[in-house]
Amino acid sequence: MTKAQEQAAQAIQKPQAQPAGHSGKGARIVVVGGGVAGLEVATALGKLKSDCIDTVTLVDSDSAHVWKPMLHTIAAGTRDLAQQQTTYLAQATDAHFAYQPGEMCGLDRSRREVLLAPIQAPDGREIVPSRRLPYDKLVIAVGSGANDFGTPGVAEHCFMIDSRRKADAFNQEIRLRMVQCMTSGEQLQVAIVGAGATGVELAAELVQLAESATAYGALGVAAKFRIVLIEAGPRVLPSFPEEISEATRLRLEALGVSVIVSGRVKTATAQGFELANGELISASLRVWAAGVKAPEFLTQLGLETTRSNQLLVNDEMQTSDPAIYALGDCASYTLPGQESPLPPTAQVAHQQARYLIETLPHLLERPGAKPVGFAYRDFGALVSLAQYDAYGSLGKFGLFNGGVIRGRLAMLSHIMLYRSHQARLYGFWRGGLLWLIDLMNSRLRPSIRLD
CATH class of the missing domain: 3.50.50.60 (FAD/NAD(P)-binding domain)
Incomplete structure (x- = not known):
């Protein structure tokens, strides 16, 4: 507590x-x-x-x-x-x-x-x-939370990051593993199951973590992470347009992430994931980010x-x-x-x-009054690949008709979603001050958690 x-x-x-x-x-x-x-x-x-x-x-x-x-x-x-x-x-x-x-x-x-x-x-x-x-x-x-679909071994051997506590627990574990890598010289192997937005974004953030840690001298030049992203379906980001899915896959692979599609996980073990085709994906850290x-x-x-x-x-x-x-x-x-x-x-x-x-x-x-029903407007979807790139699909309403954005515009749009949420909680001015503080901290503090 x-x-x-x-x-x-x-x-x-x-x-x-x-x-x-x-x-x-x-x-x-x-x-x-x-x-x-x-x-x-x-x-x-x-x-x-x-x-x-x-x-x-x-x-x-x-x-x-x-x-x-x-x-x-x-x-x-x-x-x-x-x-x-x-x-x-x-x-x-x-x-x-x-x-x-x-x-x-x-x-x-x-x-x-x-x-x-x-x-x-x-x-x-x-x-x-x-x-x-x-x-x-x-x-x-x-x-x-994530849905393990009854897959054997997931509850015992996998991390999930669908809550504040679970995300922090994973971060504490990965920092411990980084210390092991720093002293033993071994490579840190991370496998992520589920190539929806959470899995894709986590893979990109881990690439950024590895690069920043190397810059701080934590891992050494040769000890990069080995990151594997496993998706049961035929493509990553299945809810996004195919154009974004393919661009995201290519960008992740360019960053060094191994992307496996049509790879249904049969079981999770302490050594990694066994796929339905019999292939074993070795991983010392296993993350389950599939399903809801x-x-x-x-x-x-x-x-x-x-x-x-x-x-x-x-x-x-x-x-x-x-x-x-x-x-x-x-x-x-x-x-x-x-x-x-x-x-x-x-x-x-x-x-x-x-x-x-x-x-x-x-x-x-007015008890008994009949309100107007809920009306949903699809404003599209965004996915951020850490500091490297971002992609977005525009909603199908008004002047928009499902177009695609990427790069700095998509990154800014992703940032604004979070800042809008803060403004709703704290008010416009206080939310703006928090944004300013974050910008200052990004210049003054380490780019990754080092404590």
Whole structure:
């Protein structure tokens, strides 16, 4: 348990003060999950001055938030975790919502209470017992993790980087392995399964890490990383246009990354990955970045779910229980006339959060009103290859018709996505100051994490 979590746990034992600006007569809103969607909803509704909202409470098992599309940079150590994370306690104070540390483990829908599991210290001591948190409106935004599809050995032998803690754990391990390489002269072999945006971007960041480490004298001239990227499908970045997929593959290979396509992993071992064709990909560090799956407990709430554990929602982001909403990666919504649900991306999560921020207060003020349904706009997709290159596909609306951008324009567009997220959390001016601080630190501090 972190120091921030211990402080929050102690605060649970004391009476919780009403957030400033609330009347005590409106609805109790509980948001479970402090990712892109959950934190934006809690921040916006917490700041809202409205008699229809009594309290806004954010629940998360972690103590801080990191923008999910940035996790691969935290894992590689090319970004400083301490600088890029948003601590929930501090954000709750600034945005006038309450923060409750804990992990949702169940739901009592008849009493409208969220069930929270006990909080335990690393040595097994119970710090906070199980609790029940009452709600009038519940927003579930618990995100998703990688999906191992039942592949043997993945849970035992692979790292995943789908959360702040997991990304930091991988970074700690890779820095230990770098020390081994520095003293033994052996090559560090890293294999990544899954050539979606996460796998591709992580591979590029590891190339940058290796080059920077060599420049600092950490690995020596000859001890470069050996990075292998394995994709079960016929091409990398399968959700992107083929033009971008091919350009990305060629760029990665030019950077020294070995790209294997149509390589289905049969099993993971301590030595590497065995493919379905019998080939063994040796790797001392193994990362699983394939597939998307929502948390298992969502299937036990009595709500409709998909095979990937996602909660089915209507065009108002409501689950099969009208008092419960679901947003982001843990929600499954299919646009009218479409066959496939919206992809689990930060873009979708943000648009769903914005819809609920605008809609929920009006519904609380006018019970029974029928709001306009959620409308999604595809702004395209971006992938960044560290400092080397970036590619983007433009959305199909207005003047855009699915064009392709690359290079500095795509890099700037990728940066602006993150800075826009910061501005929504902190406000325009404070978000701008954070950007300035990052620019200054990039000139003054080491380019990779060396501690």
